[in-house]
Amino acid sequence: MARFFVVFLVLLAALFAVELTPWAQAYFVVPWTNALAAISTSIVTLFDPNVVASGKVIRSVSNGFAVSIEAGCNGVEATLVLCAAILAFPAPWRHKFAGLAIGVVAVQLLNIVRVISLFYIGQWDFAVFEWAHQYVWQALIMLDVLIVWLIWVRRVPAADDAPPPALAAG
Amino acid sequence: MTSPVFRFVVLVLAWLPLAFAVWYVLAPVILFPAELIVRGFADVALRGLVDTIDSHGAVLSFVTSLRPGEARSAGIVTVDVNVLLYAFGLPLFVALVLAAREKPLWRPLLVGYAVMMPFIAWGVLADFLKNVAITAPPLVASQAGFGPRARDMIAFAYQLGSLILPAVVPAVVWVLTHRAFLTRMRATGAAAATRGQH
Numbered sequence: 001m002a003r004f005f006v007v008f009l010v011l012l013a014a015l016f017a018v019e020l021t022p023w024a025q026a027y028f029v030v031p032w033t034n035a036l037a038a039i040s041t042s043i044v045t046l047f048d049p050n051v052v053a054s055g056k057v058i059r060s061v062s063n064g065f066a067v068s069i070e071a072g073c074n075g076v077e078a079t080l081v082l083c084a085a086i087l088a089f090p091a092p093w094r095h096k097f098a099g100l101a102i103g104v105v106a107v108q109l110l111n112i113v114r115v116i117s118l119f120y121i122g123q124w125d126f127a128v129f130e131w132a133h134q135y136v137w138q139a140l141i142m143l144d145v146l147i148v149w150l151i152w153v154r155r156v157p158a159a160d161d162a163p164p165p166a167l168a169a170g
Numbered sequence: 171m172t173s174p175v176f177r178f179v180v181l182v183l184a185w186l187p188l189a190f191a192v193w194y195v196l197a198p199v200i201l202f203p204a205e206l207i208v209r210g211f212a213d214v215a216l217r218g219l220v221d222t223i224d225s226h227g228a229v230l231s232f233v234t235s236l237r238p239g240e241a242r243s244a245g246i247v248t249v250d251v252n253v254l255l256y257a258f259g260l261p262l263f264v265a266l267v268l269a270a271r272e273k274p275l276w277r278p279l280l281v282g283y284a285v286m287m288p289f290i291a292w293g294v295l296a297d298f299l300k301n302v303a304i305t306a307p308p309l310v311a312s313q314a315g316f317g318p319r320a321r322d323m324i325a326f327a328y329q330l331g332s333l334i335l336p337a338v339v340p341a342v343v344w345v346l347t348h349r350a351f352l353t354r355m356r357a358t359g360a361a362a363a364t365r366g367q368h
Contacts, residue, residue: 001346001349005342005346008342012334012338016329016330016333016334017326020326020329071329071333072332072333077333077334077337078337081334081337081338081341134252134254134255134258135190135254135258135261136190136258138258138336138337139186139190139258139259139261139262139337141337142259142262142337142338142340142341143179143182143186143262143266145337145341146266146341146344146345147175147179150175150178150352150355151175153352153355153356153359154175154355154356154358154359154362155359156356158356
């Protein structure tokens with residue numbers, strides 16, 4: 001348990017520190033966030049053609065309401081937490097790679113739901129938008145990360161992996 | 171048969187609205203320990219910068235000794251920080267504990283509550299410092315007296331305290347306080363995987 005948490009915290013701190021560098025912001029975070037806005041907009045336009053994306057901003061042409069996807073809402077930090085948790089857990093590398101690939105997609109899918117839902121909640125009621133944005137969705141995304149990790153941990157074959165000291169100790 | 175993970179998720183989602191409601195209504199009471207930590211830190215480490223801290227519900231108003239303009243009589247700078255922004259992990263943690271149903275319930279609830287308070291205080295203090303040292307107008311920020319290195323540290327503390335800690339700490343504490351639950355869940359997962367192979 002102790003080893004898992006130490007490795008997890010070290011990895012998370014390292015990934016987060018790298019994320020904050022100008023290089024990572026320019027070549028990873030900004031393109032990621034813009035892609036998230038573009039993907040969310042392309043989904044929205046399936047049923048609402050009056051929506052456009054410009055960089056990280058999603059805007060309604062009909063009423064002018066817009067949301068800007070900022071740090072904390074682009075799913076990058078949630079993804080880093082999941083990556084650190086999967087990489088830190090004792091498991092065969094092929095399981096880690098599979099967990100990372102599927103897990104990142106799962107977290108980002110829910111994040112797209114978050115972005116789209118907030119875009120429409122904000123047009124409906126700004127007070128509800130603030131609540132959903134600042135508290136509820138933050139908790140739900142972390143819950144998503146935890147659940148994805150739990151599902152992945154359950155699928156790590158016990159025979160292949162050294163007995164997870166963390167869990168065995170419980 | 172329903173997956174234990176699915177049942178667990180359903181229970182968490184069922185508890186979450188109630189946990190959020192209680193958290194929001196009782197926030198000034200529930201978050202009082204974090205407020206005490208903030209006040210204690212300000213008394214010790216920010217003396218001269220923070221004159222008083224007023225609380226209005228879940229909002230802490232830092233009354234500073236900084237002046238908004240060059241004129242000495244032009245008033246003072248106050249910074250409001252919403253403590254709830256750094257405490258949304260509490261209802262998540264409570265929902266996770268209640269959904270896991272590991273007896274006795276009070277133990278992880280108490281441990282989680284105690285562990286989360288300093289991290290909530292961290293977020294609040296870093297938010298305040300970011301406001302006076304980084305995002306304030308240059309005339310105000312220069313009075314705060316933080317050098318470039320200190321401003322970098324404040325920026326990092328703020329990013330960590332707002333983007334990572336509020337969400338990660340409850341999850342980490344929950345995992346640490348539910349090792350037996352996770353072991354059982356993992357064992358059922360391994361058993362299901364073995365059945366699937368045969």
